[in-house]
Amino acid sequence: MAGRRDGAGASGAATARRSPPTERVVQVLDHLVARPGRRFGLSELARELDLSKPTCLGILTALTDAGYLIRDPIDKTYGLGPALIVAGRAAQRGFASGPVAHRHLTALSAEFGVMCTASAVVGDRIAILDVVGGTGSGAAARVGEVYPFAPPVGLMYVLWDTDDRIDRWLGREPTLPVSVDRVRLKAVIDECRRTGYLVESLTPGGRRPYALMAGVVSHDLAPEMREMLAELVSSPGERVVLPGTLGPDGTHRVNLIAAPVFDPDGHQSLVLALHLEREVDRAEIERCGRALVAAADAITADLGGRHAS
Incomplete structure:
Protein backbone atom coordinates (compact mmCIF):
# COMPACT_ATOMS: atom_id res chain seq x y z
CA MET A 1 0.00 0.00 0.00
CA PRO A 82 12.85 35.69 -36.50
CA ALA A 83 13.17 35.05 -32.74
CA LEU A 84 12.95 31.34 -33.52
CA ILE A 85 16.10 31.72 -35.63
CA VAL A 86 18.01 33.01 -32.63
CA ALA A 87 16.64 30.20 -30.46
CA GLY A 88 17.46 27.65 -33.15
CA ARG A 89 20.95 29.10 -33.53
CA ALA A 90 21.58 28.57 -29.82
CA ALA A 91 20.25 25.01 -30.01
CA GLN A 92 22.30 24.37 -33.14
CA ARG A 93 25.48 24.48 -31.09
CA GLY A 94 24.60 21.04 -29.76
CA PHE A 95 24.30 19.52 -33.22
CA ALA A 96 26.83 18.65 -35.87
CA SER A 97 26.57 21.52 -38.31
CA GLY A 98 26.87 24.29 -35.71
CA PRO A 99 30.27 23.41 -34.21
CA VAL A 100 31.68 22.17 -37.53
CA ALA A 101 30.77 25.35 -39.42
CA HIS A 102 31.77 27.59 -36.52
CA ARG A 103 35.24 26.03 -36.34
CA HIS A 104 35.92 26.71 -40.02
CA LEU A 105 34.46 30.22 -39.84
CA THR A 106 36.75 30.98 -36.92
CA ALA A 107 39.79 29.85 -38.91
CA LEU A 108 38.77 31.90 -41.94
CA SER A 109 38.11 34.99 -39.86
CA ALA A 110 41.54 34.70 -38.25
CA GLU A 111 43.31 34.13 -41.58
CA PHE A 112 41.77 37.08 -43.41
CA GLY A 113 40.94 39.38 -40.50
CA VAL A 114 37.31 39.83 -41.58
CA MET A 115 33.83 38.87 -40.46
CA CYS A 116 32.60 35.46 -41.63
CA THR A 117 29.02 34.22 -41.64
CA ALA A 118 26.97 31.10 -42.21
CA SER A 119 23.39 31.49 -43.41
CA ALA A 120 20.63 29.36 -44.89
CA VAL A 121 17.07 29.34 -46.13
CA VAL A 122 14.74 28.55 -43.24
CA GLY A 123 11.13 28.19 -44.28
CA ASP A 124 10.46 31.12 -46.61
CA ARG A 125 13.21 33.34 -45.18
CA ILE A 126 16.98 33.65 -45.34
CA ALA A 127 18.45 33.50 -41.84
CA ILE A 128 21.88 34.44 -40.51
CA LEU A 129 22.87 31.43 -38.36
CA ASP A 130 26.43 32.20 -37.29
CA VAL A 131 28.74 35.21 -37.25
CA VAL A 132 32.44 35.18 -36.37
CA GLY A 133 34.35 38.45 -36.08
CA GLY A 134 32.84 41.86 -36.68
CA THR A 135 30.88 43.25 -33.76
CA GLY A 136 29.10 46.45 -32.85
CA SER A 137 26.69 48.61 -34.78
CA GLY A 138 28.83 48.53 -37.90
CA ALA A 139 28.71 44.75 -38.34
CA ALA A 140 27.47 43.72 -41.78
CA ALA A 141 25.34 40.87 -40.39
CA ARG A 142 23.98 39.67 -37.06
CA VAL A 143 22.81 36.28 -35.88
CA GLY A 144 19.04 36.04 -36.13
CA GLU A 145 18.59 38.52 -38.97
CA VAL A 146 16.15 37.30 -41.60
CA TYR A 147 15.50 38.41 -45.17
CA PRO A 148 12.86 37.53 -47.76
CA PHE A 149 13.81 34.55 -49.91
CA ALA A 150 12.46 35.91 -53.17
CA PRO A 151 13.88 37.90 -56.08
CA PRO A 152 15.89 40.06 -56.04
CA VAL A 153 17.21 38.56 -52.75
CA GLY A 154 18.53 35.01 -52.41
CA LEU A 155 20.36 34.04 -55.60
CA MET A 156 23.38 32.63 -53.73
CA TYR A 157 21.11 30.17 -51.89
CA VAL A 158 20.17 28.36 -55.13
CA LEU A 159 23.08 29.30 -57.38
CA TRP A 160 24.95 25.99 -57.03
CA ASP A 161 21.81 23.87 -56.74
CA THR A 162 19.74 22.38 -59.56
CA ASP A 163 18.40 24.52 -62.39
CA ASP A 164 14.92 23.58 -61.19
CA ARG A 165 15.56 25.17 -57.81
CA ILE A 166 16.80 28.33 -59.46
CA ASP A 167 13.63 28.46 -61.57
CA ARG A 168 11.47 27.90 -58.49
CA TRP A 169 13.21 30.79 -56.72
CA LEU A 170 12.75 33.03 -59.75
CA GLY A 171 9.08 32.03 -59.78
CA ARG A 172 8.45 33.20 -56.21
CA GLU A 173 6.49 36.40 -55.72
CA PRO A 174 9.16 39.14 -55.92
CA THR A 175 9.92 41.09 -52.78
CA LEU A 176 10.38 44.13 -54.99
CA PRO A 177 9.24 44.74 -58.58
CA VAL A 178 12.57 44.32 -60.40
CA SER A 179 13.25 42.84 -63.82
CA VAL A 180 15.47 39.81 -64.42
CA ASP A 181 18.25 40.06 -67.01
CA ARG A 182 18.33 36.41 -68.08
CA VAL A 183 21.48 36.77 -70.19
CA ARG A 184 23.40 38.36 -67.33
CA LEU A 185 22.00 35.82 -64.86
CA LYS A 186 23.16 32.88 -67.00
CA ALA A 187 26.66 34.37 -67.19
CA VAL A 188 26.70 34.71 -63.40
CA ILE A 189 25.52 31.13 -62.88
CA ASP A 190 28.11 29.73 -65.30
CA GLU A 191 31.00 31.70 -63.76
CA CYS A 192 30.10 30.94 -60.14
CA ARG A 193 29.67 27.25 -60.86
CA ARG A 194 33.05 27.26 -62.62
CA THR A 195 34.91 28.87 -59.70
CA GLY A 196 32.78 27.50 -56.86
CA TYR A 197 32.28 30.92 -55.30
CA LEU A 198 30.41 34.18 -55.81
CA VAL A 199 31.93 37.66 -55.56
CA GLU A 200 29.49 40.44 -54.69
CA SER A 201 30.04 44.16 -54.94
CA LEU A 202 27.90 46.57 -52.95
CA THR A 203 28.96 49.86 -51.43
CA PRO A 204 27.77 50.65 -47.88
CA GLY A 205 25.16 52.91 -49.44
CA GLY A 206 24.11 50.18 -51.83
CA ARG A 207 23.54 47.79 -48.94
CA ARG A 208 21.09 50.08 -47.16
CA PRO A 209 18.06 49.10 -49.27
CA TYR A 210 18.70 45.45 -48.45
CA ALA A 211 19.10 46.28 -44.76
CA LEU A 212 15.66 47.88 -44.85
CA MET A 213 14.23 44.53 -45.93
CA ALA A 214 15.59 42.67 -42.89
CA GLY A 215 12.78 40.99 -40.99
CA VAL A 216 10.00 41.95 -43.37
CA VAL A 217 7.93 40.37 -46.10
CA SER A 218 6.97 42.28 -49.20
CA HIS A 219 3.44 42.93 -47.95
CA ASP A 220 4.89 44.70 -44.90
CA LEU A 221 6.24 47.45 -47.14
CA ALA A 222 4.06 50.36 -48.14
CA PRO A 223 3.63 50.64 -51.95
CA GLU A 224 5.66 53.86 -51.99
CA MET A 225 8.50 52.17 -50.10
CA ARG A 226 8.46 49.19 -52.47
CA GLU A 227 8.70 51.48 -55.49
CA MET A 228 11.53 53.50 -53.95
CA LEU A 229 13.53 50.40 -53.01
CA ALA A 230 12.93 48.86 -56.43
CA GLU A 231 14.67 51.85 -58.00
CA LEU A 232 17.71 51.32 -55.75
CA VAL A 233 17.97 47.51 -55.77
CA SER A 234 19.59 45.80 -58.74
CA SER A 235 18.36 42.84 -60.77
CA PRO A 236 19.35 39.36 -59.49
CA GLY A 237 22.98 38.72 -60.38
CA GLU A 238 23.71 42.31 -61.40
CA ARG A 239 25.87 43.01 -58.35
CA VAL A 240 28.01 39.89 -58.88
CA VAL A 241 31.57 40.66 -59.96
CA LEU A 242 32.56 38.84 -63.14
CA PRO A 243 36.17 38.76 -64.45
CA GLY A 244 35.33 41.22 -67.22
CA THR A 245 33.96 43.78 -64.75
CA LEU A 246 37.22 44.27 -62.85
CA GLY A 247 38.71 47.75 -63.12
CA PRO A 248 41.64 48.72 -65.37
CA ASP A 249 44.07 47.92 -62.55
CA GLY A 250 42.34 44.60 -61.86
CA THR A 251 40.71 45.80 -58.65
CA HIS A 252 37.13 46.04 -57.51
CA ARG A 253 35.31 46.92 -54.31
CA VAL A 254 34.06 43.64 -52.86
CA ASN A 255 31.67 43.40 -49.95
CA LEU A 256 31.54 39.61 -49.74
CA ILE A 257 32.61 36.31 -51.27
CA ALA A 258 30.26 33.34 -50.77
CA ALA A 259 30.47 29.56 -51.27
CA PRO A 260 28.00 26.70 -50.69
CA VAL A 261 27.84 23.76 -48.27
CA PHE A 262 25.86 20.75 -49.52
CA ASP A 263 23.65 18.23 -47.72
CA PRO A 264 23.62 14.42 -48.29
CA ASP A 265 21.09 14.86 -51.13
CA GLY A 266 23.41 17.22 -53.00
CA HIS A 267 21.37 20.35 -52.31
CA GLN A 268 22.68 23.56 -50.79
CA SER A 269 22.28 23.60 -47.01
CA LEU A 270 24.42 26.58 -45.96
CA VAL A 271 26.18 29.53 -47.54
CA LEU A 272 29.50 30.65 -46.06
CA ALA A 273 30.62 34.23 -46.65
CA LEU A 274 33.76 36.28 -46.17
CA HIS A 275 32.79 39.93 -45.67
CA LEU A 276 35.79 41.77 -47.11
CA GLU A 277 34.29 45.27 -47.41
CA ARG A 278 37.27 46.74 -49.31
CA GLU A 279 39.00 47.16 -52.65
CA VAL A 280 40.77 43.95 -53.68
CA ASP A 281 42.60 42.79 -56.77
CA ARG A 282 42.11 39.62 -58.80
CA ALA A 283 44.78 37.68 -56.90
CA GLU A 284 43.20 38.50 -53.54
CA ILE A 285 39.75 37.54 -54.81
CA GLU A 286 41.06 34.20 -56.01
CA ARG A 287 42.97 33.54 -52.78
CA CYS A 288 39.92 34.28 -50.64
CA GLY A 289 37.65 32.31 -52.96
CA ARG A 290 39.86 29.20 -52.88
CA ALA A 291 40.10 29.30 -49.08
CA LEU A 292 36.35 29.74 -48.72
CA VAL A 293 35.57 26.87 -51.10
CA ALA A 294 38.04 24.64 -49.24
CA ALA A 295 36.30 25.42 -45.94
CA ALA A 296 32.85 24.83 -47.45
CA ASP A 297 33.98 21.54 -48.96
CA ALA A 298 35.43 20.45 -45.62
CA ILE A 299 32.12 21.18 -43.86
CA THR A 300 30.25 19.30 -46.59
CA ALA A 301 32.50 16.28 -46.09
CA ASP A 302 32.31 16.43 -42.28
CA LEU A 303 28.50 16.47 -42.43
CA GLY A 304 28.26 13.63 -44.92
CA GLY A 305 27.14 15.89 -47.75
CA ARG A 306 27.95 15.75 -51.43
CA HIS A 307 28.15 18.19 -54.28
CA ALA A 308 25.20 18.46 -56.63
CA SER A 309 25.70 16.37 -59.74
Whole structure:
Protein backbone atom coordinates (compact mmCIF):
# COMPACT_ATOMS: atom_id res chain seq x y z
CA MET A 1 0.00 0.00 0.00
CA ALA A 2 2.81 2.35 0.88
CA GLY A 3 4.38 1.67 -2.50
CA ARG A 4 1.12 2.41 -4.24
CA ARG A 5 0.68 5.61 -2.28
CA ASP A 6 4.20 6.72 -3.25
CA GLY A 7 3.51 5.92 -6.87
CA ALA A 8 0.21 7.70 -6.78
CA GLY A 9 1.86 10.66 -5.08
CA ALA A 10 4.56 10.82 -7.73
CA SER A 11 1.96 10.59 -10.47
CA GLY A 12 -0.12 13.26 -8.81
CA ALA A 13 2.90 15.51 -8.45
CA ALA A 14 3.74 15.04 -12.12
CA THR A 15 0.16 15.87 -13.04
CA ALA A 16 0.21 18.91 -10.79
CA ARG A 17 3.40 20.14 -12.44
CA ARG A 18 1.78 20.17 -15.89
CA SER A 19 0.71 23.56 -17.19
CA PRO A 20 -2.19 23.44 -19.66
CA PRO A 21 -1.66 27.10 -20.74
CA THR A 22 2.00 26.37 -21.52
CA GLU A 23 1.04 23.20 -23.35
CA ARG A 24 -1.30 25.23 -25.57
CA VAL A 25 1.56 27.60 -26.46
CA VAL A 26 3.75 24.62 -27.34
CA GLN A 27 0.87 23.18 -29.35
CA VAL A 28 0.64 26.34 -31.46
CA LEU A 29 4.41 26.48 -32.05
CA ASP A 30 4.62 22.78 -32.90
CA HIS A 31 1.81 23.16 -35.40
CA LEU A 32 3.55 26.02 -37.21
CA VAL A 33 7.05 24.51 -37.06
CA ALA A 34 5.70 21.33 -38.67
CA ARG A 35 4.39 23.46 -41.56
CA PRO A 36 7.18 26.04 -42.12
CA GLY A 37 6.04 27.17 -45.54
CA ARG A 38 2.47 27.98 -44.51
CA ARG A 39 0.69 30.83 -42.77
CA PHE A 40 -2.52 30.45 -40.81
CA GLY A 41 -5.40 32.72 -39.92
CA LEU A 42 -6.79 32.89 -36.39
CA SER A 43 -9.99 30.96 -37.16
CA GLU A 44 -8.10 28.24 -39.04
CA LEU A 45 -5.58 27.72 -36.24
CA ALA A 46 -8.23 27.74 -33.53
CA ARG A 47 -10.25 25.15 -35.42
CA GLU A 48 -7.31 22.84 -36.23
CA LEU A 49 -5.96 22.97 -32.66
CA ASP A 50 -9.38 22.81 -30.99
CA LEU A 51 -8.79 26.07 -29.13
CA SER A 52 -11.22 28.87 -28.46
CA LYS A 53 -10.57 31.92 -30.62
CA PRO A 54 -9.89 34.22 -27.63
CA THR A 55 -7.36 31.74 -26.20
CA CYS A 56 -5.71 31.26 -29.58
CA LEU A 57 -5.58 35.00 -30.22
CA GLY A 58 -3.91 35.61 -26.85
CA ILE A 59 -1.23 33.04 -27.61
CA LEU A 60 -0.63 34.37 -31.12
CA THR A 61 -0.42 37.95 -29.90
CA ALA A 62 2.12 37.10 -27.18
CA LEU A 63 4.27 35.05 -29.56
CA THR A 64 4.13 37.78 -32.20
CA ASP A 65 5.08 40.48 -29.71
CA ALA A 66 8.08 38.35 -28.70
CA GLY A 67 9.14 37.83 -32.32
CA TYR A 68 8.49 34.08 -32.36
CA LEU A 69 5.74 34.61 -34.92
CA ILE A 70 5.10 37.26 -37.54
CA ARG A 71 1.69 38.55 -38.58
CA ASP A 72 0.97 39.59 -42.15
CA PRO A 73 -0.91 42.90 -41.87
CA ILE A 74 -2.72 42.37 -45.18
CA ASP A 75 -4.27 38.92 -44.88
CA LYS A 76 -3.86 38.75 -41.07
CA THR A 77 -2.16 35.36 -41.13
CA TYR A 78 0.60 34.11 -38.84
CA GLY A 79 3.89 32.38 -39.60
CA LEU A 80 7.23 31.60 -37.97
CA GLY A 81 9.19 34.63 -36.77
CA PRO A 82 12.85 35.69 -36.50
CA ALA A 83 13.17 35.05 -32.74
CA LEU A 84 12.95 31.34 -33.52
CA ILE A 85 16.10 31.72 -35.63
CA VAL A 86 18.01 33.01 -32.63
CA ALA A 87 16.64 30.20 -30.46
CA GLY A 88 17.46 27.65 -33.15
CA ARG A 89 20.95 29.10 -33.53
CA ALA A 90 21.58 28.57 -29.82
CA ALA A 91 20.25 25.01 -30.01
CA GLN A 92 22.30 24.37 -33.14
CA ARG A 93 25.48 24.48 -31.09
CA GLY A 94 24.60 21.04 -29.76
CA PHE A 95 24.30 19.52 -33.22
CA ALA A 96 26.83 18.65 -35.87
CA SER A 97 26.57 21.52 -38.31
CA GLY A 98 26.87 24.29 -35.71
CA PRO A 99 30.27 23.41 -34.21
CA VAL A 100 31.68 22.17 -37.53
CA ALA A 101 30.77 25.35 -39.42
CA HIS A 102 31.77 27.59 -36.52
CA ARG A 103 35.24 26.03 -36.34
CA HIS A 104 35.92 26.71 -40.02
CA LEU A 105 34.46 30.22 -39.84
CA THR A 106 36.75 30.98 -36.92
CA ALA A 107 39.79 29.85 -38.91
CA LEU A 108 38.77 31.90 -41.94
CA SER A 109 38.11 34.99 -39.86
CA ALA A 110 41.54 34.70 -38.25
CA GLU A 111 43.31 34.13 -41.58
CA PHE A 112 41.77 37.08 -43.41
CA GLY A 113 40.94 39.38 -40.50
CA VAL A 114 37.31 39.83 -41.58
CA MET A 115 33.83 38.87 -40.46
CA CYS A 116 32.60 35.46 -41.63
CA THR A 117 29.02 34.22 -41.64
CA ALA A 118 26.97 31.10 -42.21
CA SER A 119 23.39 31.49 -43.41
CA ALA A 120 20.63 29.36 -44.89
CA VAL A 121 17.07 29.34 -46.13
CA VAL A 122 14.74 28.55 -43.24
CA GLY A 123 11.13 28.19 -44.28
CA ASP A 124 10.46 31.12 -46.61
CA ARG A 125 13.21 33.34 -45.18
CA ILE A 126 16.98 33.65 -45.34
CA ALA A 127 18.45 33.50 -41.84
CA ILE A 128 21.88 34.44 -40.51
CA LEU A 129 22.87 31.43 -38.36
CA ASP A 130 26.43 32.20 -37.29
CA VAL A 131 28.74 35.21 -37.25
CA VAL A 132 32.44 35.18 -36.37
CA GLY A 133 34.35 38.45 -36.08
CA GLY A 134 32.84 41.86 -36.68
CA THR A 135 30.88 43.25 -33.76
CA GLY A 136 29.10 46.45 -32.85
CA SER A 137 26.69 48.61 -34.78
CA GLY A 138 28.83 48.53 -37.90
CA ALA A 139 28.71 44.75 -38.34
CA ALA A 140 27.47 43.72 -41.78
CA ALA A 141 25.34 40.87 -40.39
CA ARG A 142 23.98 39.67 -37.06
CA VAL A 143 22.81 36.28 -35.88
CA GLY A 144 19.04 36.04 -36.13
CA GLU A 145 18.59 38.52 -38.97
CA VAL A 146 16.15 37.30 -41.60
CA TYR A 147 15.50 38.41 -45.17
CA PRO A 148 12.86 37.53 -47.76
CA PHE A 149 13.81 34.55 -49.91
CA ALA A 150 12.46 35.91 -53.17
CA PRO A 151 13.88 37.90 -56.08
CA PRO A 152 15.89 40.06 -56.04
CA VAL A 153 17.21 38.56 -52.75
CA GLY A 154 18.53 35.01 -52.41
CA LEU A 155 20.36 34.04 -55.60
CA MET A 156 23.38 32.63 -53.73
CA TYR A 157 21.11 30.17 -51.89
CA VAL A 158 20.17 28.36 -55.13
CA LEU A 159 23.08 29.30 -57.38
CA TRP A 160 24.95 25.99 -57.03
CA ASP A 161 21.81 23.87 -56.74
CA THR A 162 19.74 22.38 -59.56
CA ASP A 163 18.40 24.52 -62.39
CA ASP A 164 14.92 23.58 -61.19
CA ARG A 165 15.56 25.17 -57.81
CA ILE A 166 16.80 28.33 -59.46
CA ASP A 167 13.63 28.46 -61.57
CA ARG A 168 11.47 27.90 -58.49
CA TRP A 169 13.21 30.79 -56.72
CA LEU A 170 12.75 33.03 -59.75
CA GLY A 171 9.08 32.03 -59.78
CA ARG A 172 8.45 33.20 -56.21
CA GLU A 173 6.49 36.40 -55.72
CA PRO A 174 9.16 39.14 -55.92
CA THR A 175 9.92 41.09 -52.78
CA LEU A 176 10.38 44.13 -54.99
CA PRO A 177 9.24 44.74 -58.58
CA VAL A 178 12.57 44.32 -60.40
CA SER A 179 13.25 42.84 -63.82
CA VAL A 180 15.47 39.81 -64.42
CA ASP A 181 18.25 40.06 -67.01
CA ARG A 182 18.33 36.41 -68.08
CA VAL A 183 21.48 36.77 -70.19
CA ARG A 184 23.40 38.36 -67.33
CA LEU A 185 22.00 35.82 -64.86
CA LYS A 186 23.16 32.88 -67.00
CA ALA A 187 26.66 34.37 -67.19
CA VAL A 188 26.70 34.71 -63.40
CA ILE A 189 25.52 31.13 -62.88
CA ASP A 190 28.11 29.73 -65.30
CA GLU A 191 31.00 31.70 -63.76
CA CYS A 192 30.10 30.94 -60.14
CA ARG A 193 29.67 27.25 -60.86
CA ARG A 194 33.05 27.26 -62.62
CA THR A 195 34.91 28.87 -59.70
CA GLY A 196 32.78 27.50 -56.86
CA TYR A 197 32.28 30.92 -55.30
CA LEU A 198 30.41 34.18 -55.81
CA VAL A 199 31.93 37.66 -55.56
CA GLU A 200 29.49 40.44 -54.69
CA SER A 201 30.04 44.16 -54.94
CA LEU A 202 27.90 46.57 -52.95
CA THR A 203 28.96 49.86 -51.43
CA PRO A 204 27.77 50.65 -47.88
CA GLY A 205 25.16 52.91 -49.44
CA GLY A 206 24.11 50.18 -51.83
CA ARG A 207 23.54 47.79 -48.94
CA ARG A 208 21.09 50.08 -47.16
CA PRO A 209 18.06 49.10 -49.27
CA TYR A 210 18.70 45.45 -48.45
CA ALA A 211 19.10 46.28 -44.76
CA LEU A 212 15.66 47.88 -44.85
CA MET A 213 14.23 44.53 -45.93
CA ALA A 214 15.59 42.67 -42.89
CA GLY A 215 12.78 40.99 -40.99
CA VAL A 216 10.00 41.95 -43.37
CA VAL A 217 7.93 40.37 -46.10
CA SER A 218 6.97 42.28 -49.20
CA HIS A 219 3.44 42.93 -47.95
CA ASP A 220 4.89 44.70 -44.90
CA LEU A 221 6.24 47.45 -47.14
CA ALA A 222 4.06 50.36 -48.14
CA PRO A 223 3.63 50.64 -51.95
CA GLU A 224 5.66 53.86 -51.99
CA MET A 225 8.50 52.17 -50.10
CA ARG A 226 8.46 49.19 -52.47
CA GLU A 227 8.70 51.48 -55.49
CA MET A 228 11.53 53.50 -53.95
CA LEU A 229 13.53 50.40 -53.01
CA ALA A 230 12.93 48.86 -56.43
CA GLU A 231 14.67 51.85 -58.00
CA LEU A 232 17.71 51.32 -55.75
CA VAL A 233 17.97 47.51 -55.77
CA SER A 234 19.59 45.80 -58.74
CA SER A 235 18.36 42.84 -60.77
CA PRO A 236 19.35 39.36 -59.49
CA GLY A 237 22.98 38.72 -60.38
CA GLU A 238 23.71 42.31 -61.40
CA ARG A 239 25.87 43.01 -58.35
CA VAL A 240 28.01 39.89 -58.88
CA VAL A 241 31.57 40.66 -59.96
CA LEU A 242 32.56 38.84 -63.14
CA PRO A 243 36.17 38.76 -64.45
CA GLY A 244 35.33 41.22 -67.22
CA THR A 245 33.96 43.78 -64.75
CA LEU A 246 37.22 44.27 -62.85
CA GLY A 247 38.71 47.75 -63.12
CA PRO A 248 41.64 48.72 -65.37
CA ASP A 249 44.07 47.92 -62.55
CA GLY A 250 42.34 44.60 -61.86
CA THR A 251 40.71 45.80 -58.65
CA HIS A 252 37.13 46.04 -57.51
CA ARG A 253 35.31 46.92 -54.31
CA VAL A 254 34.06 43.64 -52.86
CA ASN A 255 31.67 43.40 -49.95
CA LEU A 256 31.54 39.61 -49.74
CA ILE A 257 32.61 36.31 -51.27
CA ALA A 258 30.26 33.34 -50.77
CA ALA A 259 30.47 29.56 -51.27
CA PRO A 260 28.00 26.70 -50.69
CA VAL A 261 27.84 23.76 -48.27
CA PHE A 262 25.86 20.75 -49.52
CA ASP A 263 23.65 18.23 -47.72
CA PRO A 264 23.62 14.42 -48.29
CA ASP A 265 21.09 14.86 -51.13
CA GLY A 266 23.41 17.22 -53.00
CA HIS A 267 21.37 20.35 -52.31
CA GLN A 268 22.68 23.56 -50.79
CA SER A 269 22.28 23.60 -47.01
CA LEU A 270 24.42 26.58 -45.96
CA VAL A 271 26.18 29.53 -47.54
CA LEU A 272 29.50 30.65 -46.06
CA ALA A 273 30.62 34.23 -46.65
CA LEU A 274 33.76 36.28 -46.17
CA HIS A 275 32.79 39.93 -45.67
CA LEU A 276 35.79 41.77 -47.11
CA GLU A 277 34.29 45.27 -47.41
CA ARG A 278 37.27 46.74 -49.31
CA GLU A 279 39.00 47.16 -52.65
CA VAL A 280 40.77 43.95 -53.68
CA ASP A 281 42.60 42.79 -56.77
CA ARG A 282 42.11 39.62 -58.80
CA ALA A 283 44.78 37.68 -56.90
CA GLU A 284 43.20 38.50 -53.54
CA ILE A 285 39.75 37.54 -54.81
CA GLU A 286 41.06 34.20 -56.01
CA ARG A 287 42.97 33.54 -52.78
CA CYS A 288 39.92 34.28 -50.64
CA GLY A 289 37.65 32.31 -52.96
CA ARG A 290 39.86 29.20 -52.88
CA ALA A 291 40.10 29.30 -49.08
CA LEU A 292 36.35 29.74 -48.72
CA VAL A 293 35.57 26.87 -51.10
CA ALA A 294 38.04 24.64 -49.24
CA ALA A 295 36.30 25.42 -45.94
CA ALA A 296 32.85 24.83 -47.45
CA ASP A 297 33.98 21.54 -48.96
CA ALA A 298 35.43 20.45 -45.62
CA ILE A 299 32.12 21.18 -43.86
CA THR A 300 30.25 19.30 -46.59
CA ALA A 301 32.50 16.28 -46.09
CA ASP A 302 32.31 16.43 -42.28
CA LEU A 303 28.50 16.47 -42.43
CA GLY A 304 28.26 13.63 -44.92
CA GLY A 305 27.14 15.89 -47.75
CA ARG A 306 27.95 15.75 -51.43
CA HIS A 307 28.15 18.19 -54.28
CA ALA A 308 25.20 18.46 -56.63
CA SER A 309 25.70 16.37 -59.74
